[in-house]
Each structure stands twice: as structure tokens, then as C-alpha cells.
Amino acid sequence: MNLRPACVPLLILFAGVLTQDSIVSAADEAVKKVTFEDDVLPVFRQYCLNCHHQGEKKGGLALDTFGSTMEGGGSGEVVFDDGDAEGSRLWQLVNHDDTPVMPPKADKMPADKLAIIRSWIEGGILENSGSKVKKKAANPLTYTPTGGGKPEGPVAMPESVSLETVTETSRPAAVTAIAASPWAPVVAVAGQNQIVLYHTDTSELLGVIPFPEGVAQDLRFSRDGSYLIAGGGEHSASGIVAIYDVKTGNRVGSVGDEFDVVFGADVNESMSNIALGGPQKMLRIYDIPTGERLFDIKKHTDWIYSVAYSPDGVLVASADRSGGLCVWEAETGRLYLNLIGHKGAIYKLAWRDDSNVLASASADGTVKLWEMNGGKAIRSISAHGGGATSVCFDHQGRLATAGVDNRAKLWAADGKLLKEFTNCTEDALEVALSHDGKRIIFGDWNGAIFNASTDDPKVVVALKSNPPSLQARRDQLKQKLVAAQATAVKAKASVDQLAAASAAASKAVTDIDNAVKAANGVMQQKQVEAQKSQTTVAGLEKSLAALRSQLEAQTKQLEQQKAAISAQQAAIAKAKADAAKLTAARPAAEATMKDAQGKIGGAKAALDAANASVGSLQKALEMLGK
Template sequence: MSRSISRLRIPSLSVSLHCTLVLLSGTLVSAAEDGKSTDSVKKVTYEDDVKPIFRQHCLNCHSQSDKRGGLAMDSYGALMEGGGSGEIVYDDGDAESSRLWQLVNHDDTPVMPPSQPKLPDAQLSVIRAWIEGGILENSGSKAKAKKKNALAFVASTSGRPEGPPPMPETLPQRVPVVTKRAAATTAIGTSPWAPLVAIAGQKQISLYNTDTAELLGVLPFEEGIPQSLRFSRDGQFLIVGGGEHSVKGIAAVYSIKTGERVAQVGDELDTVFDADANDKMSRIALGGPQRMLRIFDATDGTQLFDIKKHTDWIYSVAYSPDGVLIASGDRSGGLCVWEADTGRLYLDLTGHKGAIRSIAWRDDSNVMASASEDGTVKLWDMNSGKAIKSINAGSGGVTAVQFDHKGQLVTAAKDRKVRLWDASGKQIKETPAAAEAVLEAAITHDSSKLVYGDWTGAVRMASVADPKQIQEIAANPPPAKERIGAVEQTLASIKVKLTPLQQKRDATQTALKQATDAVAALDTKIEGFKKANATDQQSIDKRKSEREAVGKELPGLVAASRDAHDKVIATRLGLGDQPDDAAIARAAEVETTLANQLLRIAEKRQAVIQAKKVEAELAKSIHERQMQIDAMAKQRDDLTQKVAAAKLAADQAQQSYAAVAGELSEVEKKRQLLAEAIQ
């Protein structure tokens, strides 16, 4: 089977660059730092340094003549071949991921050498230096370039739905089974994108808000006890596996928003221990005491195929996030990875010495984690098929493991502890010990809280920042008639908070309207002044245009009047001492023409003078109005700031009111659901 995911590996911390460790007479000697290059320092090799340690402690059981576990260590070639469970050391320089190192350093079982004390620190340092130096055979060997380890990881948001993450809207509130105490915790699941946790109870699944620890609703599971709870990759659905021992087993799918059971597959003769759906929610896989890994079509419930390799109860089933692979683990330590589409075996992973209690996948599908009763969590590289890390995660057996979006791991163990590990397998947090063995554990979508349940049925939610900060939540919550009283008290307290918020909202909205009206009134006034100025400016422009036209006409009129004046003079000179009536009449006509022309010129000049006077008055009015406009503009700026402040206050008041009103609506809805559950 081909995989489209590149192999990822990162080297572990190497030994100091200031010295090379060599074995001389069973002791560790460091080469002094004297300025020499690393090439001049003696290499740590199998023949010179490591084989003498193996001869002293290992070869009685692991030689060509006695290959216990199929492993011989008396030659370099045989050691590189590995044993019955595969290779035990790699040339990538990563000691932590080496099976050889894990056993001799007592990080995993069976510890080596058996029935003997741990190797001296000096000899362990030589073995580690040899691995980190590239597992050289002899002094003539050269180390290969170090490969990256699959523990290298970049957080992914693959599968995240668009918009707000899915949260319950109208979940059932009736509690199917009411008991004084819960049974042992059988399953816990957290949403990958929302503050939501599902907890298995008796014939029910309780859903809580992990931010508030509020019970959101109860999903009925009449078939019996839920044994597994897994959210779909987008957080829209909850996949539940379970049933009743020796009676019936199924896998069911619930809508997170409504609580409706939207699909059901399987009809097992015994309970289902684990179930999961692929990334497209088109297939559902389940496993249980019948030792069959069954794959169903999620849309119509038809069984697609059985996988019959397991020889013991199947405890764990999990699809890879990309839907390409599916893994299953059983009570005898069998761990297999299958091609999801065909059911063909992809990897048969050996190494665990106890039951596989839990399987988890990292977001990129490159790495799978398996938790076992042997006390370890192993990280498997899906491209090489090798165990790249073995974590001693708790004495007595590890019962649960889960990745978060950062590649961190949360584990639960029978030693009553829940632990958080970084992406490289280093422990970073640990909860206080529970009353009994912790059976289930999960981490919230934002990696802020650990949710875990123990053998007594107690379920706790601890802060990752401070694991001592713990909240208790109930797998079997009280019945609706007991919870409705608390809801009614909450309603009353919310209404008390809502009244002053409503008053403040109304007051701020009134203030906002007043401020907005003042700006609008001022804008109207400013607009009126601007229109008046525009009208006056048009009048000025018209008069100016008329004056310019008169200015062009006057020279012609003046010239004509001069000609008429000359005619008047000539006519008067021609009258003589005793003009006759006709001559006088002609002279009068000429003089009248001159008088009319002069009168017209005078009227034109008077019109120009009057126009200039009117223009000056209009310009003065425009100037005065503009000064008022400028003053009102400054006033408007002040008012606008008041409007902005009033709007901010109104928005804040509205938000505060809406938040509490929304809370009131949700609580009223919850009360209604509780009332219906009581009926």
C-alpha cells in the first residue's frame, strides 16, 4: 500500500560535542578538548567499544548459537538484522527510539540483561554514544546523514468545520438511570473543536461544557453501557460503541446539536468495546469479545466485511484522521493496522507484552499511539512500521491514550495518575492520584483541561496549567426533577441581573438618539447656509457677467456720443444769426439724439455702480455665513465625538444585555426541556 505522507524523523539529543566517549578497561574516558577537530577524536564503534559490553552481559543468550527471541548480538550483521520483533537499532542517531536502548536503559520491558542490575552508567553512555554516532561497525565506517524522526510534527487544523464549532442546542434532559453512585468509568470523549465532553454512564451519555462544567444534556443508550465514545473529525457527531455483555452490542451515531440518533450498525452477540467512523462518516468499524473487526456502511447499516486475524477480544479500534488506515488492538497484545478501504493487512505491530487498551492517531496520520497493560505507550511510524518511542506511562498498566492538536499525549494508568507528555514523549504534567485506577482520560480541544474517570466512577476535570485545580462532574447526573429547582434559581438570578442592564441599555440608546438628533439638526442648518451661499454666489457671478458685458458696450456708446456731439456743434454753427424753423428742427433732432446717447451711457454707468454695490453686499453675506458654517463645523466635531461615545456606551450596554438575555433564553429553554422530561 502506498502512503502519500512523507516519513518524518528527528534526531535525539546527541552526546557532548566537546568529548567522545570511549571504553578503556570498563571505564568511560573523555577525550580532552584541545582544539582538535572531531575527525581526530576516536570514534565509538561496535567492534572496539560496544561488542566488549555485549560479550560481558549479553552474548550468553544472544549469539549465533543461542538466538533467544531470534536475536544474535555477537556480530554486527546479526545485530543489524534484529530479532523476532524486528530491528532493534537504527542508523538515524536517535537513541530514544532504539529498542536496544529502551531495554538496556530499562525504559521498556523486558529489561536487559534479565535478572541482573542495570548496566553501569559508563557502559550505558558508550552504547548511547554509539547509537547517536550512527552505529558504526569499525573505525573505518562512516556515519550516515541523520534522518528526521516521525516525532517531528506541525499542529494541524484538518477537519475543523467552517464557522462556530458544533455545540448542543436541544439535547434530551431525562436521566434514564438514577443511582446513588456511578459505576466504573467506561468511556470519555472530547470534541476536537468545541468545549464539550461526553461521559459514559449507565444506559446514558452525559454531555458537559468543559468551560463551565455545566450539564448540557443526556443521550439515552438503552442497549446497555457505552464502552467507547469518539467524536467525528468535524465534531458534528458522537460515535458510541457498547451494549450488554453476552447479550447485545452495537455502534450508534448521535447528532451533537440535537441529540438525535442518526445511525446504528451492528448486532453483536456481546458488547462492543470500541467503535469509530472514518473521516467521511461513510463507514463505521467496531470490535469486541467476538474477536472480529467488522466494517459497516454507515448510510444503510450493511456489513461490508469482517477481519478475522485477532485471536482475543478486540479492545481498541480507530481510523486514522485521513481515513486511509484503521488500527485494532486486542487483549493479548495483538496490534494491527489495516487498509481502510480494502481490509488488507498493512502492518502487524509487535512489541507490547500486554493487552492493547487504547489507540490514538496524531492529526497528520503519520504516527499512531498504543496504550498497553504492559505499562507502556508506544508511538509507531506508519511509514516505516517501526516503534519510534516507548513511554513508561504508569505502573500496573496504561488504560487510555489520546493526542491533542499539538501532538501532545494524555495518558491514564492504573497507578491512579493522568499524565501529559509533549510531542517527543517527555512528561510535562501529572494529576494528583485518584482514589482508584484511572480507566479513561481525554484532553479538551484547546489542550487546557484533562478529563478523567476512575474505577469508582468519579469523573474529574483538571486544569492543565495547574492539575491540582479539579472540578467534579457526574457520569450519572441527578434526575430532571432535582435539577429543575437549581435551574429556576438560576433563572431568577439572571432576571435580577437583566433589569438594570435593560434600563442602562434604554438610557444609553436615548442618549445616543439625542446626540444623533443634535448632529442632524446642525447638519440641516449648515446645509441651509451652504445653499444660501451658493444662491448668492450665483447672483454675484450673474452681475459680474452683466458688468463685463456693459464694459464691452460702453466704448462704442461713448464713441457714438462723440460723433453726435460733433454733429450738434456743426449744426449749431450752421444755424447762423437767423435760422429758419427747419434748421432749428434739424438742430433739435441732432441734440436730442446726443442727449439720448448720453442718458443711455449714464444709465449704463449707474447700473455698473449698483451691481458692484449689490455684489459687495452679497459677498459680505457669504463671508458672514461661511464664518457661521466654520463655527458650526467645529461644533459638529464636538457633537460627533459625543455621538461616538454615546454609540460605544449603547453598544456595550446592548452587548451586556444581549449576553444575559441570551443566557436567560438558554436557561429558559433548558427549564422547558427539564419540565418536559419530568412529564
């Protein structure tokens, strides 16, 4: 092959890209996909297909093919491709989070088999190795508080509600209804022929509203918290829904003239319609201004226990004693969703603020969360063994529940348990969360009502659905006042004694202060004198240091002089010794000198003779030379 040089780098780069792609593909293949055909079907074959196959679709569900598994059963779809295992009906049953548990009358599947099913769901419920994962849908449990519905001005608080008790009994009856204002620290509690209002923060009694028709079975506040809606009546006799002004406690309207008690009632967001239900199995919608009945919706086959409008007013939900749960178009009354899943009576319905999630509490022990786009049960919470009796949301999306296990519970928005409240001695029947989510109010079969902190379950105050009469409360206050006055007298005497002791102590303190001031004056004078002495001492120390320095210099000089004298004395001694030696050697030297002098004289004579001889020789030479 003949390639131009310019093409070579491009081919090398292209080859590198191909190599990288091959590596990525190899890495993808290395990750084992969990699929229906390869992994899940063998598990189903071992544990499920005896009952759930094409020949015998127990519950309408067949699990022997991918298509039939996706189709679901009589209760609807059992798996979804959103990757949410916790929200899968299939997972809830095989993991024994909901009933009927699978396999029936047997222990859970082994952990490794459950892990395969969970991984398959979380991996996008792939059919086979060639299937592609779809993009996961948004989790409907993810919730961001909106604050919608809050009034622009001040929130409604009881201002002129009567404090007079309507009915006083020897003991309270079972708590039938509790509701908290969505925006104010107010909670309403149903009693016999009355509704009692309390302050959620202080537990102070704020007012008593008459309900002469009997007992309120359902209480709900309007969307802005300005009105209280009460549905109730007398069993097998009459039923009604009344509307009260929260500020005054006055009844401002009522609808319904039922032949039996109203169990569930609610008002839409615009305060134009009221929905109610009860033993007559009819969901009835009334026009508030005219009192006209707009719809009679007959689908439920048993008593309707709970009715609830979505916060946006678009939908209205109703639930019955046989586990039937329907969601209707509020304006038309047409069926929007038929939600199948509960195995027992549904006692309470509650909407999340965004109207996207509906909660239902059932005698089957579960609280289910339903999303409204397709009616999927996105979470089934095994909330209370034996039965869940009530449920509500707060503005954070958290849930509170009550149940026959004598407990109220607080749950996170995703269904995780946060707190348990164990004050009840009988079945907990009703529960509500305060407007700010800081208090949980719940009541039981014995009529006990508790107002507890959601941060600390130990911080709890007892409330009453049948408080004593106003006169009795006045008498109690008078007794407390007399006792307080007696205590005040004793306290005043103690205060007087303490005041006298305090005056004496004050005088003593003053004397001590004066003594301290005098001592401080003396101390200051001494400090001045000490300062002067310190200055003098500093000067003397400085002079002494100079003298010491001078003395050291003089001492050093003296040492040097002593050393010089010692050297001179040594030199004198040596000189004396040398002089003594010379003196002793003088006579010999003088003799030697004399001898030398004689020898010098002889030498001089010889020299003179030699010089004369030299002169004669020179003259002889001169003569010869001529």
C-alpha cells in the same frame, strides 16, 4: 627543477590546501568513532551474549555480529540509523525504560557501558572504523499542528439535547469511556444507558443522550466534531455502534448486531464507514449508508479492545487483550503493519492529527508511539506502573494518559512528562483532552470524573456520569432559589440600611464639600493678597539691594578718603618736623653765610688783582712781539 615564476604562487597555494586538508583529516581521526566492533561488541559480550548469540537466539535476537544485530529479533528491528537513542528498542530495554529489561533479573549496566551504547546509536550505528555516518532521517516526533479537519463554519455544540437523565443510580459505575470534541468545548462521558455531555470550560451540563443498549464502552467524535460515535452494549448479550447528532442528540444511524458487547469503535473521516471490535475477535467494517458489512477481518487471537481510524481515513488500527496490534488499509482491509512490542493487553489507541504516529496504551505500563512509514516504535514511555489504560492526542501533538497508578498524566510531543493529576482514588481508566488542550478530563474505577486545568492541576471540577434527574435538579434549583431569595431579602435589608447610611454620609460629604469650597475661596483670596505682598516685598528687596550696593560703594569711597587724609596728615607732620629742623639750623647757616661772604670778597679782590696781572702780561707780550 626549473619552474616558471608564474607557477610558484599556484604551487604555494596548492601546498597550502594540501596542508589544510591534512589538518582536517588529522582532526577527524582525532575524534574517536564509537563502533560496533571496537566498542559495543565488548559490552554485549560481557552482558548479553549468554542469551543472544547465533547458537541461542533468545527472542529471535542475536547480538554477536553486526549483521544479526541490525536484523533484530522476533519483535523486529532493535536499532535504527536515525540517531534517535530514545526511539531504539535496544536502548529502551538496556536502560530499563521498557520490558523485558536487559540484562534480565539484574541491575542496569554501569553508566559508562550505557553511554557507549547510546553514543553508538546517536553516532549512526557504525560497524567499524571505516564505516561512514549516514544522513540522519527526520525525527517523526517532530510535529507541526495543521488544524486539519476543522469545519469552515461554526463548530457543533449541543443546542436542543434533552437534559433529562435516563438512568439515576445511588452510586456511579466505573468510567468506561470519555471523549472530547476536536473543535468545541464539549466532552462526552459514558454512563449507564446514557451518555452525558458537559461544557469543558464551565463544566455545565449540556445534555443527556440515551443509550438504551447498555453501557458505551467507546466514545469518539467525528473528524469535524458534528457527530458522536458510541460503541457498547451488554456483555455476552448484544453489541452495537450508534451515531448521534451533537447539536440535537438524536440518533442518526447505527450499525452492528453483535452477540457480545462492542469494546472499540470508530468512524472514518468521510463518515462513510464504521469499524468495530470486541470479544468475537473480529475487526468488522460497515458501510454507514446501507448498514452493509464490508469486511470481516480475522487475525486477532483475543478480544479486540480498541479500534481507531487514522485522521486521513487511509488506515484503521485495532488492538487486543493479548498485546496484538495491527494496522490495516481502510479501503481494502489488507494488513499494512503488524506492530509487535507490547507485553500486555492494549486498552486504547489514538492517532496524531497528521496520521503519521499511532499511540497505544498497554497493561505492560507503557505507551508506545509508532511511526507508519515502517512500523518502528519511535518512543516507549513508561507511563504508568502496573498498566496504562488510556491515551489521546491534542492538536499540539501532546499526549494525555491514564493508568492503574491512580493518575492521569500530560506528556509533551516528544514523550517528556509535563504534568501529573492525582485526584483519582482508584485506577484511572479513561482520559481526554479538550479541543484547545487547556482541560484534561479523566475518570476512575469508582466512577469519579474530573475536569482539570492542564496549566494548573489544582484547578479541578468534579463531573458525574449519572447526574440527578431533571426533576431532582429542578428541586435542587428551587431550594437554591428559595435560599437565594431569603438571602436576597436579608441582603435588601442590609442594602436599605447601607443606603440610609450612604445618604447620611452623602449629606455629610456635601457639607464637607461646601465647607471645602468656602475654605478654598478664602484661601484663594489670601493667596492673591499673599501674591501682592510677595510682589511688594520683592520690590523692597530689590531697592534694599540697590541701597546696599550704593552704601558699599560710598563706604569704600569714605575709606579711601580717610586713607588720603591720613597720608596728608603724615606729610604735614613730616613737613613740620623738617621746618623745625631748618629753623633750628638757621643761625649757624647765617654765620656760615657771613663767613662765606667775607671770603668771597677777598677772593674777588684776589681775582681782580690776578686779572690786572694778566692784562699787564698780555700787554708785555704784545710789546715783545712787535
